[in-house]
Amino acid sequence: xxxxxxxxxxxxxxxxxxxxxxxxxxxxxxxxxxxxxxxxxxxxxxxxxxxxxxxxxxxxxxxxxxxxxxxxxxxxxxxxxx
Numbered sequence: 001x002x003x004x005x006x007x008x009x010x011x012x013x014x015x016x017x018x019x020x021x022x023x024x025x026x027x028x029x030x031x032x033x034x035x036x037x038x039x040x041x042x043x044x045x046x047x048x049x050x051x052x053x054x055x056x057x058x059x060x061x062x063x064x065x066x067x068x069x070x071x072x073x074x075x076x077x078x079x080x081x082x
Contacts, residue, residue, distance in 0.1 A: 003031055 040051045057074050058066060066074075 049078065050075065 002070075040048045043051065051076050054066065054071065057063065057070065063070070
């Protein structure tokens with residue numbers, strides 16, 4: 001009944017590599033991977049301008065999704081008013 005378990009680590013074990021932290025984290029944001037590269041295709045010029053402004057806002061503020069308040073702020077920065 002008294003069996004001894006071998007808990008030693010073999011010498012040929014590969015060291016653990018933490019891939020969660022970006023390589024060379026110098027404070028600059030890494031390039032964000034996007035699912036849709038041509039998602040602005042077929043839009044009017046005004047809609048493309050708005051979409052690009054929102055994309056720049058999201059990259060600058062490191063946000064994947066924005067609130068309606070943030071979208072309104074982006075629209076106002078483009079000159080929208082009531």
